[in-house]
Amino acid sequence: MKIAKFDVSDDAQIEAGRPAAAPGGPMPRHVAIIMDGNGRWATSHGLPRFEGHRRGVEAVRRTIAAAIEFGIEALTVFSFSSENWTRPEGEVDELMGLLKLFIRRDLQDLHTRNVRVRILGEGHPRDGEIQAMLREAEILTAGNTGLTLAVAFNYGSQNEIARAARALAREVAAGRLSPEEITPERLAGSLDTQGLPPLDLLIRTSGEQRLSNFLLWQAAYAELVFLPVLWPDFDRAWFEQALKEFAGRERRFGGLDAPGRS
Ligand code: IPE
Numbered sequence: 001m002k003i004a005k006f007d008v009s010d011d012a013q014i015e016a017g018r019p020a021a022a023p024g025g026p027m028p029r030h031v032a033i034i035m036d037g038n039g040r041w042a043t044s045h046g047l048p049r050f051e052g053h054r055r056g057v058e059a060v061r062r063t064i065a066a067a068i069e070f071g072i073e074a075l076t077v078f079s080f081s082s083e084n085w086t087r088p089e090g091e092v093d094e095l096m097g098l099l100k101l102f103i104r105r106d107l108q109d110l111h112t113r114n115v116r117v118r119i120l121g122e123g124h125p126r127d128g129e130i131q132a133m134l135r136e137a138e139i140l141t142a143g144n145t146g147l148t149l150a151v152a153f154n155y156g157s158q159n160e161i162a163r164a165a166r167a168l169a170r171e172v173a174a175g176r177l178s179p180e181e182i183t184p185e186r187l188a189g190s191l192d193t194q195g196l197p198p199l200d201l202l203i204r205t206s207g208e209q210r211l212s213n214f215l216l217w218q219a220a221y222a223e224l225v226f227l228p229v230l231w232p233d234f235d236r237a238w239f240e241q242a243l244k245e246f247a248g249r250e251r252r253f254g255g256l257d258a259p260g261r262s
Pocket residue numbers: 035036037038039040041079080081084095206231
C-alpha cells in the first residue's frame with residue numbers, strides 16, 4: 001500500500017503542492033469518520049437534539065476544509081445509517097431537512113473547491129427530491145480532481161456487502177462469471193466504495209468504541225482512533241490530533257516490518 005509521506009520541513013514536498021500546515025509523518029490517503037455525539041452535545045447544553053445536528057453540519061464544513069488543507073485524498077463521512085430510521089420520525093425528518101439544506105447551500109462551493117462528491121449507501125427509499133439532489137451532487141462534481149468527499153447516507157456495511165454479493169451472484173447466474181473468479185479484489189470492486197483509496201484511518205467521535213455497521217470490509221487494516229469529543233465540537237485541532245496518532249502507529253499488515261515507514 002502506498003502511504004503518502006509528509007514532512008513540513010521538506011521544501012520539495014511543499015513545492016509539489018503539499019500543504020504547509022499538515023502535521024508531519026505518514027499521512028492517510030483515506031480518512032473515514034463516524035460523526036457521533038450530536039444528541040449528547042445538545043443535551044449537555046440544554047438544547048434540543050436538532051441543535052446538536054445543526055451544529056454537527058458546521059463541524060462537517062470545518063472538517064472538509066481541514067481535509068483539503070491537509071491534502072487528504074478521500075474523506076468518508078457517516079451521515080445517516082440504515083439503522084437510524086428507527087429513531088423518532090421527527091428527528092429523522094430533521095436530519096433529512098439538514099441534508100437537503102447542506103446540499104443546497106454547499107454543493108456549488110464544494111464544486112468550486114474541486115471536491116468530487118460520492119454517495120455510499122442506498123439513498124432515500126421514498127424521497128425523490130433527496131435522490132435527485134444526491135445524484136446531481138455526484139454528476140456535477142464527477143470530473144473534479146481534488147478531495148473526494150464520500151457521504152454515507154442510508155448506509156449499512158452488512159447491507160453493502162450483501163448487495164455486492166448479490167450483484168456478483170447475478171453475474172454467475174447469467175454465466176458471465178465463474179464462482180472461482182469471486183476474489184476479495186472483485187468483491188471490493190462491487191462495493192459502494194469501489195475506486196476510493198484503501199481506508200487508512202477511521203475516526204469515531206463521542207467516546208463510543210464500536211463500528212456501528214460502518215465500513216466493516218474496508219476497515220480490515222485501517223487504524224482506529226476514538227476521540228473523546230462530541231461531534232459538534234470537532235475541529236481542525238482534533239483532526240490534527242487523530243492524524244498525529246495515525247502517524248505514530250506502526251502498520252504491519254500482517255508482516256513483520258512496517259511498510260511506508262522505512
Ligand atoms: C450522530 O449523533 C448523528 C447521527 C447518528 C445522525 P447522534 O444523534 O447519534 O448523537 P448521540 O449519540 O445521541 O449523542
